[in-house]
Amino acid sequence: MILQVENVSKRFGGLQALQDVSFELPEGQILGLIGPNGAGKTTMFNVINGVYPPESGRVIFRGEEITGLPPYEVARRGLARAHQIVRPLNELTVRQNVMVGACYGRKGLSYAAAARVADQVLERVGLAERADQLAGSLNVAQKKRLELARALASHPYLLLLDEVLAGLNPTEVAAMLDLLRRIRDEGVTILMIEHVMQAVMNISDYVIVLDYGKKIAEGTPQEVANDPRVIEAYLGDPKLARCLLEGEESDACPPSEKGV
């Protein structure tokens, strides 16, 4: 197991954002973390990578307990993250942004080596021709790719991706999924939060469902999509379960829900 989350609880004032959540992530897989808005998915990421310490529970990464470590210590152990709300370093160039990931990630590369890695990674995510531009001048889709590039440049064992497909058009989504599969095939484990349902069902080896801070289901995409609790809590509509599985073109998808 590359990551074990054991009985994690986190509250914000009166709000129980996570309640006794446990799951495990085997190496080399893509794990989907889904759930309605406000379910606590991003908070789960924040607990895993040390942005917030949990009130109780433990996070174990590659056999080492990392609960409560500051984010930079977690990052240096090989756990990288792409944010849901992009956080480009606006006044730095795209290349410099990616170099930060390479310099301070798992390998702690030198400045010159980081520049080389940055150019390779930018080529991979399709931002090579923007390398010398300021990150602030990118559009949102490009900033999403920059988030991914920074995370990749750190040579992580585990990649946390928070809604990296949001805001991309279907061609871009397909290209991104392709890239993610290739990253997984290179041995990087991926934990991804996603709202583009068809995509997450399609790419994930395993899916976990959160609702109101609790884990309500887990299993293969098929199992989860057919789980009555998921249908009830997450979709509220059984027809959508089939829509999820079969894709947006399915006749089970009500027109108003297309593109959810």
Next chain:
Amino acid sequence: MKPWRQPGFWIPLLLILVGGGVALVVRKDTLREMTFTLLMYVALASSLNILMGYTGYVNFGHIVFFGLGGYTGFYFISRHGWHLVPAALVGGLTSALLAALLGLAVLRLRGAYFALATIGINEAARAFVNNFRPFGGPTGLFVNFAIYREYGGAPQALWLTYTLLLITTLVAVAVSYTVKNSRFGLGLLAIREDEDAAMVMGVRTPRAKTIAYVISAFFPGIIGTLFFFKNGNVEPGDAFRLHMSIEVLVMIMLGGNGTILGPVLGAAAYERLRGYLLTSPLFKSLHLAFAGLALLLIVLFIPAGLVGWLRRRFPVLRRWLE
């Protein structure tokens, strides 16, 4: 990425070398005095820039390192008969040590809270020195004229001080360049842009910020020792002038916060302007108000400063104007 191949590295150094070298060649006391002040501000601005420009922490208390480091160095000269060179180094190291101790505490604060804390530090240091016997309390310290014999007379001592300042300024600017174009400096820039994101990417922010603070504090300690030695005395009122901190800040903003050439040009431009204002009776008592107004106008209209603006407007210049 070898610095000695980059025009952005050479241009500021050559400007300083030529500007500062003229006095050495001409050997005129008035020119030396004028250039001394100029170089002093270039070095102070370049060192503050490492914390303010690269790391994004606005520091109103930069001059505390000039004051305390200078006091310490001067103390060893006047009370223990040390030579200027080791005394200045000890002055720099004292300031660096102070920054290391302070940094762990105050660099947890962000934004305005940090800026306010730095003002507090300056006032606390002044109060401390005012009551510190070995530093002469409110009357301060002075040197005996006999001390100049070691240097071959007072004029030689002044020229030596000037030469040391020129070297310190060159080193400060070279360090500023090296930091900015290094792995460590990239971490600082990341902190400036988004400290939380920098942490998530693995930058050990508490340590990086403290090191930046320490480097930026080292140079003022040396400069303070040189300055007080040149004057022959030091008092609390000379050592901790808050308005000097503010003027250094204006110089950086004027030239371009976070650039290497900016603080050099900004310090030179501001110094010239102030020299003019001080000789004009109308402006003499208003020159600080002028500093405030200048700061306001820069922040409102050219927040990137002169060099920052040029870099943005003419991208071809980027290789030349770092």
